Amino acid sequence: MTVRVQTEDFDISAAIAQLRDGNTGIGAIATFIGTVRDVNDDAAITGLSLEHYPGMTEAALAEIVTDAKARFAIRDAVVIHRVGALAPGDQIVLVAVASAHRGSAFDACEFIIDYLKTRAPFWKKERLSHGERWVEARASDDEAAARW
């Protein structure tokens, strides 16, 4: 398991190579990448600032991956989340899951991002042309996490 919180960008190829390294029992790798949209709630977004709670964040991500390993037949997972200043189009988060078969890889990948969005201590602040605003939590994210 790898969980990282970092300001710098990440390379999905490197994450996949890490999952595959010496693991020939793997038959499927599912990935999710979240990126910065240039529009939210009908307003143009010029950038994002991402804040987290150091100490708790890493533990919360590790707990989510441990939970995923208990629920689904997966071999390993990588979760990388960026913090700091981001621009539209930038990568925010990577979830990559390796398993023997595709079903559990897809399920675990979706489970991890759903749980991350409702349980990991990150907060987004949007920059607009006329100022900035904190992003409000969405009920649809709670509903997505409640499915599991």
Place this chain on the structure above:
Amino acid sequence: MDVSDCDISAHFRWRFPVRDSTSTLVTLRLVYLARLREAFGSSGETLELAVHDSPSVASAVETLRARGGAFASELAPSRAVRFAVNHKVAHVDQPVCDGDEIAIFPPVTGG
């Protein structure tokens, strides 16, 4: 749970409780995050709390609310506020021990 039930070894910043006839003094580290940090104009503080019974997250929240201003409005019962004690998600009724770190924050919006 009484303060005396708290595990001393679990708390690096343990201070022996000061007791008088009616109350116990606990020292809590408060951390304010995201919108609440901005609203309170502070990233956190040390709160000394004289409690007459078992202290909980709610004890700290009530003390902050009593200050009025942004503390009263942001921590009003109608507002969505989340808590963590020593880096673990916690309910407002969770008991706390001397030396615990309580984080107070809005619902998370990562991913």
